[in-house]
Amino acid sequence: MDTQMKEPITERQARIVEIVTQQGFATIDNLARDFGVSAQSVRRDIIRLDAEGMLQRFHGGVGVRETSVRLGYAEKRTVAADAKQRIAAKAASLIPDGSVVFLDVGTTVEAVARELAGKRRLHVFTASLAAATILSDHPAIDLFVIGGSVRGVDGSLVGETTLSTLSRFRFDYAVIGFSGIDRDGAFMDYDIEKVGVKQAAMEQAGHSFVVGDSSKFRKSAIVRFSGRPDSLSLVTEMRPPAEVLEVMQGLCIIAE
Known part of the structure; x- marks a missing residue:
């Protein structure tokens, strides 16, 4: 049985989750500018957060998952x-x-x-x-x-x-x-x-x-x-x- 622990998300990734949860959606360009990093770095963060099921990746940005963070009707x-x-x-x-x-x-x-x-x-x-x-x-x-x-x-x-x-x-x-x-x-x-x-x-x-x-x-x-x-x-x-x-x-x- 594989007992390997998952690597925890980074401080920047945790902050991205916080921002997107508050706003509902954020663009890659805006996040890159806010953190002072390249768009490619943010894109890698988003891919990780999407894979973890924490956020949902969209073209050009990232949003909250319909089934989890956003409120039900x-x-x-x-x-x-x-x-x-x-x-x-x-x-x-x-x-x-x-x-x-x-x-x-x-x-x-x-x-x-x-x-x-x-x-x-x-x-x-x-x-x-x-x-x-x-x-x-x-x-x-x-x-x-x-x-x-x-x-x-x-x-x-x-x-x-x-x-x-x-x-x-x-x-x-x-x-x-x-x-x-x-x-x-x-x-x-x-x-x-x-x-x-x-x-x-x-x-x-x-x-x-x-x-x-x-x-x-x-x-x-x-x-x-x-x-x-x-x-x-x-x-x-x-x-x-x-x-x-x-x-x-x-x-x-x-x-x-």
Whole structure:
């Protein structure tokens, strides 16, 4: 029987685990710059950490493992619940009765769906089975579920059918979730297919409300997306850091 002990991870590798656990994702270039080492050195660290099952290697960077570090969907509903409710109430207050609305996926967007249930004569399109369930028994809501393939435990609908269907409609408002913010102000998420749906919906909307609590300001992800600055607002519960405020250029709406 092989009783050889595994070599412990290095101090730098342990710090990489800490950084990625806090942020959700980090690029090789950023880690190399932070540690003052070559990208190849960081790449070797990432290969080791991926092999140990501690992090997950991606093209150009490293992230937390879906099955271990990242919160499960049921847990996400309980995190920052008060902040999500305030954000949802504020976003819903900005959507008039009679509007045509697209709802994205995510627990904060689901909170917005609950607030919208009290509206009158809304036309709601969604790629979220969870949001559709919330609104399905409200007769004042004209509900349309965008077709597609179900992706993940959050009941997200994605794929060519989803994108093709979205292109046929025009929305007054889109309510979009996100997982993090890049340093240049671009929003970020983990799944390229879900981001494709977000981007397509924002392009079809007169105005987009990107909703998320302040914990997202300290996180990064994998895939970037953005909207037109003249038709975009970030709805959150706390004043963002100065660098985010500077990039957003007055587009933040704070839910008191």
